[in-house]
Amino acid sequence: MKNNTSSMKKVNYNLIQILKYKDISIALLTIVLLIIFASINKIFVSKQNIAIILKTLPELGLMAIGMTMLIISGEFDLSVGSTFALAPYLMAILTEKGGINYLFAFFGCIIAGIIIGLINGVITTKIGIPSFIATLGTMMAWRGAMLLISGGFPQTFPRDVRLAKVFAGNISGFPVQFIWFIALAAILWVILEYCKFGNWTYVTGGNKDASLALGVPVDLVKTINFMIVGALSAFAGSIQVFRMGSAYSVAGTGMELQAIGATVIGGTLLSGGSGTIIGTIMGTIIIFSVENILILSRAPAFWFRTFVGVIIIIAVSAHIIFQGRKR
Amino acid sequence: MSRSVLKAMIVLVVLLGIVGVVFAEGTKEAEKTVPPKVGGAGLGYKFVLVNHGSSGDPYHAGVKKGMEDAALVYGVKAEMIFSEGDTAKLVDQLDQAIVGNPDGVGITITDEVAFDDIIKRAIDRGIPVIAFNMDDAETPNARLAYIGADERKVGYTIGKYMQRYLKRGDHIVIPEEFPGMTYAIFRSAGIKKAMDEIGVTYEELDAGVEKAECSRRVSSYLMGHPETDGIIGVGGITTEVSSMVVEDMNLQKRVVVAGFDLLPGTAEGVKKGITKGTIDQQPYLQGYFCVVELAMIKFGKFSAFDIDTGRGIVTQDNVDEVLELVKRKIR
Numbered sequence: 207m208k209n210n211t212s213s214m215k216k217v218n219y220n221l222i223q224i225l226k227y228k229d230i231s232i233a234l235l236t237i238v239l240l241i242i243f244a245s246i247n248k249i250f251v252s253k254q255n256i257a258i259i260l261k262t263l264p265e266l267g268l269m270a271i272g273m274t275m276l277i278i279s280g281e282f283d284l285s286v287g288s289t290f291a292l293a294p295y296l297m298a299i300l301t302e303k304g305g306i307n308y309l310f311a312f313f314g315c316i317i318a319g320i321i322i323g324l325i326n327g328v329i330t331t332k333i334g335i336p337s338f339i340a341t342l343g344t345m346m347a348w349r350g351a352m353l354l355i356s357g358g359f360p361q362t363f364p365r366d367v368r369l370a371k372v373f374a375g376n377i378s379g380f381p382v383q384f385i386w387f388i389a390l391a392a393i394l395w396v397i398l399e400y401c402k403f404g405n406w407t408y409v410t411g412g413n414k415d416a417s418l419a420l421g422v423p424v425d426l427v428k429t430i431n432f433m434i435v436g437a438l439s440a441f442a443g444s445i446q447v448f449r450m451g452s453a454y455s456v457a458g459t460g461m462e463l464q465a466i467g468a469t470v471i472g473g474t475l476l477s478g479g480s481g482t483i484i485g486t487i488m489g490t491i492i493i494f495s496v497e498n499i500l501i502l503s504r505a506p507a508f509w510f511r512t513f514v515g516v517i518i519i520i521a522v523s524a525h526i527i528f529q530g531r532k533r
Numbered sequence: 534m535s536r537s538v539l540k541a542m543i544v545l546v547v548l549l550g551i552v553g554v555v556f557a558e559g560t561k562e563a564e565k566t567v568p569p570k571v572g573g574a575g576l577g578y579k580f581v582l583v584n585h586g587s588s589g590d591p592y593h594a595g596v597k598k599g600m601e602d603a604a605l606v607y608g609v610k611a612e613m614i615f616s617e618g619d620t621a622k623l624v625d626q627l628d629q630a631i632v633g634n635p636d637g638v639g640i641t642i643t644d645e646v647a648f649d650d651i652i653k654r655a656i657d658r659g660i661p662v663i664a665f666n667m668d669d670a671e672t673p674n675a676r677l678a679y680i681g682a683d684e685r686k687v688g689y690t691i692g693k694y695m696q697r698y699l700k701r702g703d704h705i706v707i708p709e710e711f712p713g714m715t716y717a718i719f720r721s722a723g724i725k726k727a728m729d730e731i732g733v734t735y736e737e738l739d740a741g742v743e744k745a746e747c748s749r750r751v752s753s754y755l756m757g758h759p760e761t762d763g764i765i766g767v768g769g770i771t772t773e774v775s776s777m778v779v780e781d782m783n784l785q786k787r788v789v790v791a792g793f794d795l796l797p798g799t800a801e802g803v804k805k806g807i808t809k810g811t812i813d814q815q816p817y818l819q820g821y822f823c824v825v826e827l828a829m830i831k832f833g834k835f836s837a838f839d840i841d842t843g844r845g846i847v848t849q850d851n852v853d854e855v856l857e858l859v860k861r862k863i864r
Binding site: 265352353356359362502504 | 587588589590591593594595597598738739742743744745748749750752753754756757758774777781782796797798801862
């Protein structure tokens with residue numbers, strides 16, 4: 207009897223240890239939720255519905271994985287929504303009004319995102335303004351610049367050019383943008399988990415003073431992470447333009463909070479020093495799946511924001527309980 | 534970070550700024566037309582138009598363009614302030630505009646009572662006030678006239694037009710960018726009235742204003758409600774996105790789309806026959822005639838009068854000629 211009790215305790219202890227291992231708890235939570243959703247409504251796992259989720263998920267997902275890198279290094283970027291709108295708008299206007307080659311304009315879009323990230327990084331690290339305030343300022347400044355250039359009017363972009371097909375087309379119905387998303391997420395995962403820069407990112411966010419003492423170039427690490435999230439936001443915005451055929455001034459509105467939400471659901475600490483790319487992917491999947499299942503299941507169409515909010519809190523709480531953390 | 538990198542960054546910022554300004558100015562120059570000045574020209578009147586909308590909304594960009602063109606024609610100064618959807622801010626902005634003692638004020642009245650006192654105070658001080666785009670038609674209000682579409686009427690108009698594509702027992706969804714805002718409430722009420730007449734069921738959907746969000750919610754709705762036969766969006770974004778979603782899901786033979794405004798995707802949908810009709814509220818005219826009426830009131834003490842701008846339905850038959858005007862940012 208005593209042996210049985212002690213072996214049960216051992217199994218429980220091992221289970222708790224497994225759940226505490228990085229992404230296991232959030233992955234399990236996501237799988238459990240997906241199974242529940244599939245049992246609620248069979249359409250949830252239909253090919254067409256999965257295609258809908260996979261087609262729209264990369265836009266938020268790309269922004270969120272970039273945000274994860276930045277939050278781990280101890281900073282925020284609230285200007286990602288404005289970058290999401292401005293950089294692709296420049297691409298559309300360069301091609302449609304400037305007659306510039308689509309590919310060059312696309313690179314211009316990504317470079318614009320990188321420059322915006324660089325500016326955020328320098329303001330935060332060199333002038334010393336907290337990133338929350340600095341990027342709140344640039345969020346408004348870039349949105350304003352966007353309005354100055356566009357006058358509020360949308361700029362069309364052809365959906366049928368090769369560039370649009372390469373980044374937002376489909377292969378036998380499978381959305382190409384999801385492949386790009388997974389590829390870029392895999393690169394960031396490798397950087398974060400297996401490269402020196404990843405270690406620097408974790409220690410920079412975890413303990414700035416200690417990392418300085420260890421010789422980690424803290425400011426450079428943060429600035430590079432700002433540039434990564436800038437580039438990814440620009441890329442995400444261009445995917446939307448390829449998909450929708452127009453760039454418009456209010457694109458990306460509110461996406462900064464959704465990206466932070468996906469990151470936090472995925473287990474990244476807002477205080478920095480902890481978090482994973484896989485967790486953020488799971489967080490993004492949870493946000494999209496919850497909304498999707500509520501509409502599929504005929505939840506009152508005006509109430510689902512409330513449901514989504516409640517389910518997000520439940521998901522994060524469950525994750526915290528598994529991980530044994532208090533924030 | 535070394536000094537050279539900092540210098541490079543400063544150069545890049547300046548370059549980016551220059552590129553932006555050059556593009557903005559270039560675009561403006563290309564669009565600028567200098568028509569002959571007529572009645573009241575050069576009198577230097579100063580008008581302020583206070584708008585509930587977002588400065589980034591293409592619809593309100595059209596209203597602003599109309600205002601700017603009329604200001605050029607009549608030789609007056611006109612500026613537009615946006616409250617980005619915040620009614621309380623709109624009230625404060627109107628109050629501040631009147632304190633500046635302008636020659637006339639335009640306002641989008643988004644609330645039945647919140648603006649009443651301020652508008653009356655302005656009229657008492659001799660500042661003419663014209664409502665544009667949104668009006669308080671239900672309760673007494675001192676504004677002199679309304680220029681724009683009757684929201685309930687345009688909702689009913691598009692619903693009535695869509696009766697030919699639907700039949701008793703059909704079901705439609707009404708996606709809304711901002712559920713609870715006056716325009717959405719009144720337009721959907723008009724649409725529902727027209728649907729009730731022919732026994733079509735309906736449901737409103739909180740679709741959101743961000744295109745990606747809107748597209749996945751409309752897609753999810755169509756997946757979960759396969760009995761849906763039609764979509765009538767209450768605004769520009771929902772109408773544009775609905776058309777694209779129906780095409781992407783290959784439902785164009787079963788699901789008909791209609792709605793409001795002429796965003797690029799909507800125009801494409803109309804051309805392809807996916808979107809059967811869209812109400813063009815002619816936002817350009819709302820801004821244009823608001824300035825014209827204010828100028829005429831100051832110039833010749835003329836009486837103000839209502840103008841209904843929401844009469845046009847764009848269909849496959851007339852979309853091409855309208856699109857030519859869209860390119861010039863007039864429609």
